[in-house]
Amino acid sequence: MNLSVRKSILYLLFIVFISTTLFPWSGHEAMTYYIIQDLPNIDKNVFITEYTYEEERQYNLEYLSLTDVAGKREFFCPIGDGVFPPDPPAVDDSLPVWQILTIYSPEPDNGMDEGLDLHPLQGLIGNSQGVRHMRYKIGFLKLFEGDKSFLYFVELSKQAFEKNDEYWGYRFLARALHYIEDLSQPYHNAPGSFFEIIGTAFNRNISRKLNNAHYFMDDYLVYLLYYSDNTAKEVILGAKSAFFDNYEDYVQEMMDYSLSKFSLIHSEIKALFGESLNDYVTIEQIRKMDEEGKLSKLKEETLSVLSYSSSIIKGFLIDFLESVGQI
């Protein structure tokens, strides 16, 4: 494909993103809480320390939090149940490892990556958060930095542990978990089929449907974690660790697997909702469809993504925490 054709396609692709707003694969706190349950030492208490880091990344300082927020459920998903997972206040200025990983894993969706200048074509995207939380692979095109975000915070976490700052070691690690969890969401790896993406240039309705399909998938995980039966919980708890050679391979495997499930999941969502994707699908609608038995195929596919994603993240955590001497 010659350069001008590539540029035209790239331009068309970016038209899709104009209407894009926030895209959180919601429920990070619950997903993380279950993933870390079989890690050794998660009850170890860690003393809260001040932030003392010089970073390469810029953030939206209005939303970046550098103080401890334990006990406030500060970053928890707004459509969660308000009870789970637990978030007790700090005791003697210390927090257990499980709590640091849990409460800070949703933090990057709180606005720290919004409103920044991250990409030359960002004016067309209108949202820098997507640049850091997604990584599209569409044919030969690879766009955005979700994988780099994961690796960035793995490195920062390593640096914190090297200077014996366990609190920030775990807090940065929680952010790393956020980005690799985001990449387990199929819609963080592709916005739609190739022809749909091209179609968005001519029909804004397609773009709206793709966005709503993405939102639906984000919220469907919340439904499975908070409001459905215990299957999602059991799938995560039962996932066996999967190991890879290096941190790049962990995140690559996550992206490859999630993308390999994209067509199936996307087709099923379109078959289930059709024209209803013109509107946002609420949790209540999801519950109704589930009760009518219409979501069984989607549930099976989503649980398989959740299972293997949990395996990858468990393997990564064991590898990483061993390398920094925490387990």
Ligand SMILES: [Zn+2]
């Ligand atoms: Zn995110």
